[in-house]
Amino acid sequence: MKSKFSKSERWALNLLFLPFGVGAMATSTRFPEIRDNLHLNNGVFGTYLTLGGIGSLTAFIFVGNIVHKVGIKPVILIASTGMFATMAAVPHIKNPEIWLISNILIAIFWVSFHISNNGQAIHRQEEIGELILPKLHGLWSLGALLTSILAIAITPYVSLAWHIDTLMFFMWLATLYGIWKSTPYFINKSDDETALPRVSLSGLVASVKSQPIIAISMVLAMQMEFSIQDWSAIFSRDSIGMSASASIYGYAVFIGAMIILRLNVQRLHKAFSEAQLLKFLPLIGGFGFITFIQLGTLVADNNTKLGFVLALIGFALAGFGSSILAPTLFGIAFRKSSLPSSVVVSQLGLISAVLTFFVKITISWVAQATSVTVALMIPALMLLATSRFSHLGRTTKA
Numbered sequence: 001m002k003s004k005f006s007k008s009e010r011w012a013l014n015l016l017f018l019p020f021g022v023g024a025m026a027t028s029t030r031f032p033e034i035r036d037n038l039h040l041n042n043g044v045f046g047t048y049l050t051l052g053g054i055g056s057l058t059a060f061i062f063v064g065n066i067v068h069k070v071g072i073k074p075v076i077l078i079a080s081t082g083m084f085a086t087m088a089a090v091p092h093i094k095n096p097e098i099w100l101i102s103n104i105l106i107a108i109f110w111v112s113f114h115i116s117n118n119g120q121a122i123h124r125q126e127e128i129g130e131l132i133l134p135k136l137h138g139l140w141s142l143g144a145l146l147t148s149i150l151a152i153a154i155t156p157y158v159s160l161a162w163h164i165d166t167l168m169f170f171m172w173l174a175t176l177y178g179i180w181k182s183t184p185y186f187i188n189k190s191d192d193e194t195a196l197p198r199v200s201l202s203g204l205v206a207s208v209k210s211q212p213i214i215a216i217s218m219v220l221a222m223q224m225e226f227s228i229q230d231w232s233a234i235f236s237r238d239s240i241g242m243s244a245s246a247s248i249y250g251y252a253v254f255i256g257a258m259i260i261l262r263l264n265v266q267r268l269h270k271a272f273s274e275a276q277l278l279k280f281l282p283l284i285g286g287f288g289f290i291t292f293i294q295l296g297t298l299v300a301d302n303n304t305k306l307g308f309v310l311a312l313i314g315f316a317l318a319g320f321g322s323s324i325l326a327p328t329l330f331g332i333a334f335r336k337s338s339l340p341s342s343v344v345v346s347q348l349g350l351i352s353a354v355l356t357f358f359v360k361i362t363i364s365w366v367a368q369a370t371s372v373t374v375a376l377m378i379p380a381l382m383l384l385a386t387s388r389f390s391h392l393g394r395t396t397k398a
Helices: 007-024 027-038 042-051 053-070 072-092 096-128 133-154 160-185 201-208 212-240 246-262 265-271 274-300 304-322 325-335 341-369 377-392
Strands: none
Touching (some): 007 072, 007 096, 007 160, 027 072, 027 096, 027 160, 027 212, 042 053, 042 096, 042 212, 042 341, 053 072, 096 133, 096 325, 096 341, 133 160, 133 265, 212 246, 212 274, 212 304, 212 325, 212 341, 212 377, 246 265, 246 304, 265 274, 274 304, 274 377, 304 325, 304 377, 325 341, 325 377, 341 377
């Protein structure tokens, strides 16, 4: 018998994803200014940003099991508070080494927040028999879009510190309210230890070996989103020649395109099977991005505005192509596993964190040696490769 999913629970769960998206992506909209404040080139900036993955790796090893042992609420409370507080400190940091330490801490708190949110959502999705995870990811993306629009509007008038500090404070308050409203629905701690893998890097890697293809496909599918977060503003400013506020449009368009499909996922699944979506969306996103980003960069030499419009089309197509891949693959992984949802999220996240570390380092130094335009072709090719794993999805329509 399926569990009920009340309107109050739906809104409470929404409140955990939307403020997370708003706050988590605020600094990425102003990466060019943060890079300049630290006096770093693209290669070193990208490397230090990537080294934050040490924190992600740490969290993915331990947090899934911690959630299972103590429940969702204490983890999500500490993770959200830590993330918003550490991100609020970023605009005040002028020392690159201190910024590196802050990136590691942000990653620990971010991943802990991510595991808690997604573990709760996947758990309830299976209990109620309703496809809710892509919509919740859509709300996270909506939060990221809202923070991009806000940055576009206020960057010419508000300092980096005032922007980030104020936003982090209000998103922290909104998240606390969401936690309070969600408390009756949170997964409680479990006394069952038999289903858990040993808490170690080798233990989690061994447990993921049961789903290596899903882990690889997840890595390929998510690199475009990670790269757009890190490099879209710098691409628009350095490769196209846009202003600090206009450089944020690329990420806003990308996220907007993701939202359109994520919030309409049920309609998509009525028209197409999982396998069809996993096959054709990456092709649309990958080929579209490669074509229009290259065209935009070439045209911008003579016509900056036209070149930027062409690049924005590429960002939009990449957003469509990436939109529902991650939540769909999370759902597939959970269907194929007998472990708790928080542990499944941790397993996939662990492999993703390790492989993404090397991908991001490569992108950073390709950007330094050639250009951001060339570097962004790497995640585009990886998105194209995701279509080779379409057989993982169901072949029947919803």
